[in-house]
Amino acid sequence: MRYLEITVPEGKRRAVLDILEDEGIDYVVSDETSGRGYTAVVRFPVPTRAVEPVLDRLRRAGISDESSVVVINAETVISEQFATLRDQYSHGGQKGARTSRQVLRTKADELTPPFTIYTVMLLISAVVATAGLLADSPAVVIGAMVIAPLLGPALAANVGIVTGDDRLKATGFVYQLVGVTMVVVASIGLAVLARIAGLEPAGVDIVVATELGERVSPNLFSLAVALGAGIAGILSLTRGFSEAIVGVMIAAALIPPSAAVGITVAWGMYGAAVGAAVLVIVNLLSINLAALATLWVAGYRPQGLFEVSPSRTPTYTYAAIFGIGLLVLAAPLAGVTLLDFHTTELESSADDEVESVLNESEYDHLEAAAVAVELDGDYPIQSVDQVVVTVTGQDPGPEPGLADRLYEAIEPHSDESLVIEVQYVVAEQRGGETEIQQVADRSSSDS
Structure with missing residues (x-):
């Protein structure tokens, strides 16, 4: 009331x-x-x-x-x-x-903080997120999401579009673009300082070391978070739900990927940086498209019947821009998704084949410990590099012909050339201590 x-x-x-x-x-x-x-x-x-x-x-x-x-x-x-x-x-x-159009404008405006406060809070969020990713600490990254004031700008831009408020629309888009750029730049600076200080040694695969893989090589499922954040943001604004929780969701779609761009740039991993940047852009487009569609479906329009038609054209225009951008960027995401499916399927098939080969009488003394499909690290769209089979046994030396035998069994399950590496792990007791020996043997189409 x-x-x-x-x-x-x-x-x-x-x-x-x-x-x-x-x-x-x-x-x-x-x-x-x-x-x-x-x-x-x-x-x-x-x-x-x-x-x-x-x-x-x-x-x-x-x-x-x-x-x-x-x-x-x-x-x-x-x-x-x-x-x-x-x-x-x-x-x-x-x-x-349902919140009235007039109140909706006011709420969207109130959720957008003054620019000075906005930049300070985002800089703090960028520092915390970068530190959390470098330290591989999910709790710290979540803290960065909580303090990021990204809800207001994301909603203000689309409220401005559907209600014909040019000032609100311009403020929302400027805040979004400036905010993401600031997080990326601040992350680059902090990551460079971390390398110089030796907190993370140069030469390591920073993506593997900090588990940035899902952010530098995103798949189609990454869209779900951003689309859900955009819809939930508008519902929270129009139906009176908790904006704070939805703000964390929007920040989750933008802050960690933006920080990942800065970290990978600082490490000179420009392919990985491109992958993270694609995720940032996709999430921005998804949040705005979902918010715009939700507002339009909910029936929000400018004042008066005669202003509906003029508002329809810019709304459709922005929706088309967001949609076309998503479709273009969905291609690499679809490639990563297909690779994920192929990797999972290949690993399952390889596991079955390894078990079948080791069940043969001549390999009774060996036992499969693990089967893993490794990618080549060529971000953002990788390919299968090799299949690593780890076996245990009493003999520390390679088993003659086993790598070739496994290659013959696994290779038909892949459409590309494979390298099969067999790692032998042997545990020996020496002076009351257990010593682990590891020997590798490889087989491929060139061997």
């Missing part, structure tokens, strides 16, 4: 009161004596659903932006006439409270 207080311009008093009476609204009117061109102040309670249509009618009657309109949350209204009005706006008995 909402309680409205509106200043009525000269000459509009009768028109305003006629609209309120026609709507069945119980109002209180008092004279306005400030001498500023207003004749009265009218106050009345309405159901939340009624705020937008009532304000639209009043606007067409002459209540312009120069008039003062205050919308206040009301705890309860005890009135038989209000109960009738609430039933009138319940739409089939459902008394759900």
Whole structure:
């Protein structure tokens, strides 16, 4: 429920009161004596659903932006006439409270902090996220998501589009672009300092060391987080759910990948940086597309019937830009997804074949310990490099012909050339201590 207080311009008093009476609204009117061109102040309670249509009618009657309109949350209204009005706006008995367009603009604007605060909070978030990724600490990365103020800009841009508010739209997009750029630049600086300080030695595979793989080589499932964040963000804004939790979800889609761009650039792994950058762009597009579609489906439009058509064109234009961008960038993501499926299938098939070969009588003294498919590390779209089979046994030396035998069994399950590496792990007792010996044997199409 909402309680409205509106200043009525000269000459509009009768028109305003006629609209309120026609709507069945119980109002209180008092004279306005400030001498500023207003004749009265009218106050009345309405159901939340009624705020937008009532304000639209009043606007067409002459209540312009120069008039003062205050919308206040009301705890309860005890009135038989209000109960009738609430039933009138319940739409089939459902008394759900969709936020009005006017309140929606205000909430989106309030969720966008002043630029100085925004940049400071994002810089802190970037430092924390980069440190968390370098330290391989999920808890620290989550902390970076909590403090990132990204919800407001993501929602403001799309609220501005569908309601025709150019200022809100421009603010939202500028904040998003500046914010992501700041996180990337700050992450590069911190990662470079980490390398210089020797906190992470140069020459290591930083992607493997910090488990950045899912962020530098993203697949199609990465879209789910961003699309869900965009939809949930709008629902939280329009239905009164917790914005803080949704803000963390949006930050989860943008902060870690942006920090991953900076880390991989600092390590000179530009292919991995491209993969992380693609994920950042895809998530930005997904969040905005999902938010825009949700707002449009929910029925948010600019003021008045005659402004719907002009708003439809820019909304469709932005939706097309977001959608085409996603389709273009979905190609490499689809390639990574297919590779993931192929790797999983190859590993399962290789595991079965290894078990079958080692069940042969001549290999009774060997036992399979692990089967792993390793990729070549050529980010962002990798390929299968080799299949590593780890076996245990009493003899520390390679088993003659085993690598070739495994190659013959596994190779038909792959469409590309394979390298099969067999690692022999032998445990020996020496002086009361266990000593592990590891010997490798390889086989490929060139051997």
